[in-house]
Amino acid sequence: MPDRDPLAGEFALGLLEGEDRAAALRRVLAEPDFAADVEWWRTQFAALFDLWPEHDAPPHLVARIEASLDAVRRAEATGTVSAIPVRRSPWPWLAAASSAVAACLLVFIAVEPRESPPVSQPIPAARPSSVLVAMLGDAKSPVAAVFDPATGALRVAAGPGVPDARVAQLWVIGGDGVPHALGLLAAQPTVLAPAGVDRRRIVAGATLAISVEPLGGSPTGLPTGPVVATGVVARV
Amino acid sequence: MTLSKPQADAARAHLSAVLIRTGQEDRDAFRELYALTQAKLFGITLRICGNAQAAEDVLHDVYLTIWKRAGAWEPGRASPITWLATIARNRAIDWQRAQTLRRAAPLEDAPEIADPTPTAETLLLADESTRRLHGCLDGLDAQHRDVIRTAFFDGVTYAELAIRRAVPLGTMKSWVRRGLARLKDCLGA
Numbered sequence: 001m002p003d004r005d006p007l008a009g010e011f012a013l014g015l016l017e018g019e020d021r022a023a024a025l026r027r028v029l030a031e032p033d034f035a036a037d038v039e040w041w042r043t044q045f046a047a048l049f050d051l052w053p054e055h056d057a058p059p060h061l062v063a064r065i066e067a068s069l070d071a072v073r074r075a076e077a078t079g080t081v082s083a084i085p086v087r088r089s090p091w092p093w094l095a096a097a098s099s100a101v102a103a104c105l106l107v108f109i110a111v112e113p114r115e116s117p118p119v120s121q122p123i124p125a126a127r128p129s130s131v132l133v134a135m136l137g138d139a140k141s142p143v144a145a146v147f148d149p150a151t152g153a154l155r156v157a158a159g160p161g162v163p164d165a166r167v168a169q170l171w172v173i174g175g176d177g178v179p180h181a182l183g184l185l186a187a188q189p190t191v192l193a194p195a196g197v198d199r200r201r202i203v204a205g206a207t208l209a210i211s212v213e214p215l216g217g218s219p220t221g222l223p224t225g226p227v228v229a230t231g232v233v234a235r236v
Numbered sequence: 237m238t239l240s241k242p243q244a245d246a247a248r249a250h251l252s253a254v255l256i257r258t259g260q261e262d263r264d265a266f267r268e269l270y271a272l273t274q275a276k277l278f279g280i281t282l283r284i285c286g287n288a289q290a291a292e293d294v295l296h297d298v299y300l301t302i303w304k305r306a307g308a309w310e311p312g313r314a315s316p317i318t319w320l321a322t323i324a325r326n327r328a329i330d331w332q333r334a335q336t337l338r339r340a341a342p343l344e345d346a347p348e349i350a351d352p353t354p355t356a357e358t359l360l361l362a363d364e365s366t367r368r369l370h371g372c373l374d375g376l377d378a379q380h381r382d383v384i385r386t387a388f389f390d391g392v393t394y395a396e397l398a399i400r401r402a403v404p405l406g407t408m409k410s411w412v413r414r415g416l417a418r419l420k421d422c423l424g425a
């Protein structure tokens with residue numbers, strides 16, 4: 001491999017914040033070579049995990065995790081997520097992290113291309129039942145996505161045109177900065193029903209992205225093809 | 237307790253099998269995975285988050301993520317513990333970035349990395365890539381090595397690192413970039 005970008009190492013270490021981090025995140029999505037560099041650095045540094053001192057977690061934590069898994073399973077069975085009794089929800093800070101990243105992305109996206117529509121700052125407040133929307137791509141051929149947290153249904157307008165033997169795949173990028181696959185898009189409008197953890201990643205401020213992948217979707221669990229559209233989730 | 241090389245290999249193979257079964261939504265396997273890995277992963281979230289309650293909340297989320305994503309783990313690409321530890325580290329860093337108050341001082345109740353350099357015994361048991369990384373880190377200027385290690389173990393940003401070492405931000409970036417460039421050459425990227 002020729003010259004590895006120092007930015008990839010800085011991003012893998014977690015040194016970046018704000019706009020620099022958002023810029024690196026965009027490159028991970030858009031440039032497979034850059035994503036491979038980040039992966040390479042992560043693999044190298046992983047050797048240091050051997051030196052990390054262990055520390056027993058509090059004994060009650062395992063029961064708390066099991067209760068959450070049970071709740072997720074029940075919620076998926078009944079098609080609702082509102083009943084999850086997490087004792088002290090870990091999600092508010094996740095949402096906050098997503099919003100911070102997204103706010104940076106927002107700035108970045110707003111200053112970069114053509115005339116983007118004015119986008120208001122995502123409101124971090126409650127109102128968990130209101131609908132979320134994202135417009136992916138440019139003003140000429142946007143792909144609209146609408147998510148209803150109450151039902152868990154994610155409606156996506158007709159996906160972008162893709163070459164033969166390729167498929168458009170939808171991703172969500174939240175606070176962890178890692179794309180998570182939500183499903184495959186078709187030439188006609190699609191309704192996706194992301195399950196469990198992925199569903200809760202779709203919050204105001206998270207980023208949705210569409211990449212072009214081999215049939216059946218990315219074989220690696222991360223985008224492998226070009227990212228053709230991105231958009232930030234906002235509350236309506 | 238130090239494992240011999242065959243024991244370490246067997247432990248890794250066992251953890252791989254448990255992770256694969258977890259990916260098949262086997263709750264018993266998940267419980268065993270938790271028992272085998274919680275101390276390592278809590279060590280990670282505790283150090284980066286810097287307080288026990290936040291570390292517990294993050295670890296809770298980490299194991300839900302593991303349950304959801306275990307099926308996506310590819311045995312050929314990363315060792316099971318590396319994959320799990322990376323999730324824990326990234327989640328803890330996300331949490332830390334979401335905090336509004338920036339910590340300038342080292343963490344109060346996080347355990348110190350007692351000895352950030354590996355013992356001869358650790359290296360003897362380590363695989364080739366681990367030995368190579370340690371060898372290359374040893375070849376860096378002490379200052380560059382120190383800040384790269386701190387960035388990894390404490391999950392801090394450039395700005396925090398600069399405050400901790402009391403140097404300008406630009407100096408800190410230059411240290412890290414020079415260190416990374418040397419490291420990259422040494423690792424033969």
